[in-house]
Amino acid sequence: MTVASIDRPRERNVPKPVFIQARGITKSYRGVKALRGVDLDVHPGETLAVVGENGAGKSTLMKILSGAVEPSGGELRIDGEPVRLSTPQEARSRGISTIYQELMIAPALTVLENVFLSDLRRGRFGLLDWDGMRREAQRILARLGFPASVDTTAKELSVAELQLIEIAKSLIHRSRLIIMDEPTASLAKEEVDNLFRIVRELKSEGIAIIFITHHLHEIFEICDRAVVLRDGSYVGQAMITSLTEDKLVTMMLGHAISEVQQRSSSAVRENEVVLSIKDLRRSPDLQGINLRLRRGEILGIAGLMGAGRTELVRAIFGADRVDSGEMQIKGKVGMFASPRAALDAGVGLAPEDRKSEGLILSLPIGQNITLPSLGQYAGMLGLRLGAERRRAGELSRQLNVKMASLDQLVGNLSGGNQQKVVLAKLVGASADIYLLDEPTRGIDIGAKESIFDLIWQLTEKGASVIVISSAINELLRVCDTIACMHLGRIIRTFERADFDLNAIMLSIMGKTAGHTPNHNDSRLEAVRS
Amino acid sequence: MGTAVINIFRRNPIIFVLMLLGLIFTWFSAGFIAPGNLLNIVRQASIAGFVALGMSFVILARGIDLSVGSTVALSSVLLTGLSSTLPPIVGIHVALLAGIAVGICNGVLVTKFRFQPIIVTLSTMAIVRGLAMAYSHSRPIFGTLPSVYFELSDGMIFGLPVPMVLFVGASLLAGLVLNYTRTGRQIYQVGGNEEAARLSGVNLDRIRIITYAVSGFLAAFAGLILAARMQSGEAVRTGVGWELDAIAAAAIGGMSLAGGAGTVLGTFCGAMIIAMMSNAFNLLGINPYWQRIIIGVVLALAVATYSSEHGKAALKRIMRLKPRTGNIALLKTSSDVR
Ligand SMILES: Nc1ncnc2c1ncn2[C@@H]1O[C@H](COP(=O)(O)OP(=O)(O)OP(=O)(O)O)[C@@H](O)[C@H]1O
Ligand SMILES: [Mg+2]
Numbered sequence: 121m122t123v124a125s126i127d128r129p130r131e132r133n134v135p136k137p138v139f140i141q142a143r144g145i146t147k148s149y150r151g152v153k154a155l156r157g158v159d160l161d162v163h164p165g166e167t168l169a170v171v172g173e174n175g176a177g178k179s180t181l182m183k184i185l186s187g188a189v190e191p192s193g194g195e196l197r198i199d200g201e202p203v204r205l206s207t208p209q210e211a212r213s214r215g216i217s218t219i220y221q222e223l224m225i226a227p228a229l230t231v232l233e234n235v236f237l238s239d240l241r242r243g244r245f246g247l248l249d250w251d252g253m254r255r256e257a258q259r260i261l262a263r264l265g266f267p268a269s270v271d272t273t274a275k276e277l278s279v280a281e282l283q284l285i286e287i288a289k290s291l292i293h294r295s296r297l298i299i300m301d302e303p304t305a306s307l308a309k310e311e312v313d314n315l316f317r318i319v320r321e322l323k324s325e326g327i328a329i330i331f332i333t334h335h336l337h338e339i340f341e342i343c344d345r346a347v348v349l350r351d352g353s354y355v356g357q358a359m360i361t362s363l364t365e366d367k368l369v370t371m372m373l374g375h376a377i378s379e380v381q382q383r384s385s386s387a388v389r390e391n392e393v394v395l396s397i398k399d400l401r402r403s404p405d406l407q408g409i410n411l412r413l414r415r416g417e418i419l420g421i422a423g424l425m426g427a428g429r430t431e432l433v434r435a436i437f438g439a440d441r442v443d444s445g446e447m448q449i450k451g452k453v454g455m456f457a458s459p460r461a462a463l464d465a466g467v468g469l470a471p472e473d474r475k476s477e478g479l480i481l482s483l484p485i486g487q488n489i490t491l492p493s494l495g496q497y498a499g500m501l502g503l504r505l506g507a508e509r510r511r512a513g514e515l516s517r518q519l520n521v522k523m524a525s526l527d528q529l530v531g532n533l534s535g536g537n538q539q540k541v542v543l544a545k546l547v548g549a550s551a552d553i554y555l556l557d558e559p560t561r562g563i564d565i566g567a568k569e570s571i572f573d574l575i576w577q578l579t580e581k582g583a584s585v586i587v588i589s590s591a592i593n594e595l596l597r598v599c600d601t602i603a604c605m606h607l608g609r610i611i612r613t614f615e616r617a618d619f620d621l622n623a624i625m626l627s628i629m630g631k632t633a634g635h636t637p638n639h640n641d642s643r644l645e646a647v648r649s
Numbered sequence: 650m651g652t653a654v655i656n657i658f659r660r661n662p663i664i665f666v667l668m669l670l671g672l673i674f675t676w677f678s679a680g681f682i683a684p685g686n687l688l689n690i691v692r693q694a695s696i697a698g699f700v701a702l703g704m705s706f707v708i709l710a711r712g713i714d715l716s717v718g719s720t721v722a723l724s725s726v727l728l729t730g731l732s733s734t735l736p737p738i739v740g741i742h743v744a745l746l747a748g749i750a751v752g753i754c755n756g757v758l759v760t761k762f763r764f765q766p767i768i769v770t771l772s773t774m775a776i777v778r779g780l781a782m783a784y785s786h787s788r789p790i791f792g793t794l795p796s797v798y799f800e801l802s803d804g805m806i807f808g809l810p811v812p813m814v815l816f817v818g819a820s821l822l823a824g825l826v827l828n829y830t831r832t833g834r835q836i837y838q839v840g841g842n843e844e845a846a847r848l849s850g851v852n853l854d855r856i857r858i859i860t861y862a863v864s865g866f867l868a869a870f871a872g873l874i875l876a877a878r879m880q881s882g883e884a885v886r887t888g889v890g891w892e893l894d895a896i897a898a899a900a901i902g903g904m905s906l907a908g909g910a911g912t913v914l915g916t917f918c919g920a921m922i923i924a925m926m927s928n929a930f931n932l933l934g935i936n937p938y939w940q941r942i943i944i945g946v947v948l949a950l951a952v953a954t955y956s957s958e959h960g961k962a963a964l965k966r967i968m969r970l971k972p973r974t975g976n977i978a979l980l981k982t983s984s985d986v987r
Contacts, residue, residue, distance in 0.1 A: 437848075439847075439848055458847075458850075458852070459847060459848050459849070459850050460850040460851070460852060462850075463849075463850040464850075469848060471845075471848055476842070476844060476845070477844050477845055477848055478845055478848075479842070479845055480837075480838055480841035480842040480845050480846065480909065481841070481842065482841045482842075482909045482910050483837060483838070483841050483909070487834065487837075491838065491845075491846075491849040492849040492850050494831050494834060494835075495831065498830075498831050502825065502829035502830045503829050503830060503831060503834070505829070545849070
């Protein structure tokens with residue numbers, strides 16, 4: 121049982137009884153209709169993709185299935201029996217577990233305590249049975265390929281490892297359905313592969329999975345069936361075997377995606393270096409970075425997790441102190457003392473984690489958008505609210521934020537739309553050097569195109585951009601230059617003319633230049649596919 | 650305009666509670682609605698209200714200030730003590746500056762030394778009370794204030810008690826600052842999400858220090874009016890427990906102790922409710938022990954009501970993790986080696 125099953129039957133010949141039947145589910149929040157009559161069936165052992173644009177209602181539907189949110193209308197049946205799931209506990213006791221977009225893990229507790237967080241086992245005398253729990257946790261985690269000890273505290277773990285804890289939690293509850301809302305959004309390729317291995321194994325045991333992702337190729341790799349939502353309505357469903365990516369996109373958007381745009385020409389001005397860095401160090405993440413950014417250039421930074429990409433842009437932005445190094449920015453020498461200094465000098469950062477670093481969830485969308493640029497609206501008699509609001513409106517339209525009004529709390533937006541607000545903030549700060557850390561995370565394919573467009577427009581106006589992305593194909597599309605980072609160093613830089621996927625892959629894994637690609641290297645295969 | 654008013658009510662459901670309580674008390678005790686009594690309530694509410702107002706600034710930026718009660722006492726003895734030899738205007742300035750100084754001390758200890766606000770202000774609470782007692786030799790200071798200063802507490806402007814006018818004025822000003830100035834907005838931002846605010850260019854330390862300074866200033870101001878009202882300054886019992894009333898007023902008014910959410914209007918209503926309740930209980934002849942118990946229950950009820958929303962937000966904030974995987978990956982390899 122602990123062996124990963126390799127075979128994966130794509131077609132289900134034998135019709136199985138329906139596990140969950142949702143009919144006409146509606147949900148509205150103060151007049152905002154998030155769901156308008158959605159039907160959904162989940163069969164035992166199937167891997168079901170729920171797809172749709174940002175704000176289509178995917179997460180809301182999942183919250184209803186997992187008892188976190190009560191529907192405004194509609195009917196839910198489990199094994200044919202009508203049910204009301206008003207709390208997550210009820211859903212769990214009926215075999216439904218959820219791994220949310222934001223993981224719910226207590227950072228100060230150990231892995232073991234987290235796994236049994238909501239289900240502590242008692243032994244003799246009513247005392248907690250830690251030995252039993254430890255054995256069970258170890259057994260399940262080993263099966264999931266969890267590398268660390270169960271006594272590690274959760275805050276020391278990576279996102280991928282935290283996800284494994286969440287999966288372990290659902291396994292001890294003997295779940296029949298595990299919902300995964302954008303589990304791959306912040307995983308590296310190898311971690312995605314491990315997750316898929318687990319998904320296949322769970323499937324072979326008859327556990328159903330609902331899988332949400334904006335990386336459509338993943339759906340074709342792992343799912344049996346897709347259900348499509350658009351603007352809160354059910355659009356249709358199809359077996360994956362009968363689908364193509366184009367068909368799926370057409371269902372999602374309601375129209376085919378416009379021809380993938382290519383940029384006409386590069387806007388790089390060869391002789392104008394706006395940012396140069398010499399031997400930047402910050403132990404242990406940055407081990408001597410050398411870098412040069414020209415006016416109008418889009419510089420991509422490729423690298424695996426732990427390569428130090430985020431630390432590099434944070435150091436440039438003045439968010440973290442550095443140990444040593446030289447920076448010259450637009451002719452001035454020295455590091456920024458604080459993010460404020462960077463913003464004043466026209467350098468903006470879109471941070472990696474929108475919830476904890478990018479947004480203030482308890483404030484309205486409008487106030488979040490003008491957060492870094494509030495000084496622009498300061499008048500003699502306080503803030504000029506009219507001007508502020510007008511600009512926030514413009515920016516939200518430019519970034520295509522799907523919202524009810526600027527006064528809506530940003531925390532109520534869908535994940536992808538929150539990401540757009542982070543970018544709108546930055547555009548409003550009128551910087552001319554942009555540092556974008558995973559700007560397309562959680563963003564649907566249509567919106568992704570408009571973000572690429574936006575980046576191109578910015579550079580045509582003379583701005584320079586540094587983009588971090590784990591999706592190398594995105595970097596290949598938008599960048600003029602790609603710098604490959606490995607363990608705190610930039611080990612190779614490619615100009616557009618000599619972009620080479622293989623060479624980039626090798627570089628980010630730390631293979632030196634000139635090394636011939638080794639086709640038996642499984643890691644390379646994993647990253648390439 | 651209409652929607653703006655509706656929004657005010659929606660954001661501050663406490664207004665209805667205030668009106669409802671007013672009706673109930675009127676029903677039970679005819680004396681409650683008498684003009685003299687209402688003025689009394691308002692005067693009472695106003696003096697404590699200044700402290701609650703200052704506390705609101707601190708709480709909005711996700712701090713807490715336990716030293717306010719001691720600052721009230723310090724301010725009252727400074728004013729009355731200095732006025733024995735100098736013109737009262739000197740005492741007023743010194744007292745207000747002392748309040749600001751206490752606030753700045755709190756702010757600097759919290760920001761530059763990264764001590765926890767509750768510990769810092771617990772210490773300054775003791776220190777400031779000690780200073781006030783040392784200055785006054787723990788004896789009340791009588792008869793130093795010229796009688797015109799009695800007007801500061803019992804006088805009337807526009808047919809309203811002076812403290813009331815001052816308190817309404819201060820509340821309006823606070824509301825304007827919080828909503829219509831950059832610093833005010835940044836207070837909400839710091840309380841809402843410190844790291845996001847910092848990365849958006851907010852100077853966290855400056856904002857925090859400002860909130861504690863405002864709190865110290867307003868506590869000192871309350872101390873001045875109290876001294877005027879009592880015609881004396883006293884260091885041992887003055888302002889004892891006021892920090893709790895101030896926190897309670899803010900919490901009853903819907904302010905989230907997790908920071909970043911709440912309104913001045915809410916705190917205003919909260920302060921009114923607390924004063925109204927103790928006044929009504931006195932009229933109804935309810936035993937003071939019971940009064941404290943009832944106020945405690947009301948506070949718990951208020952918090953329970955709000956926590957359906959705010960409590961969850963706070964919990965989420967605690968539970969939220971930063972996936973800064975970069976460091977972690979490197980950390981792990983090094984610990985594996987060990
Ligand atoms: N608590 C809330 N209050 C108001 N509106 C909400 C709330 N939660 C969700 N919505 C709205 O419901 C709609 C659907 O949101 P949902 O999070 O389900 O989208 P999604 O399909 O998961 O999008 P994404 O791909 O961006 O994650 C959005 O327009 C969102 O603004
Ligand atoms: Mg979502």
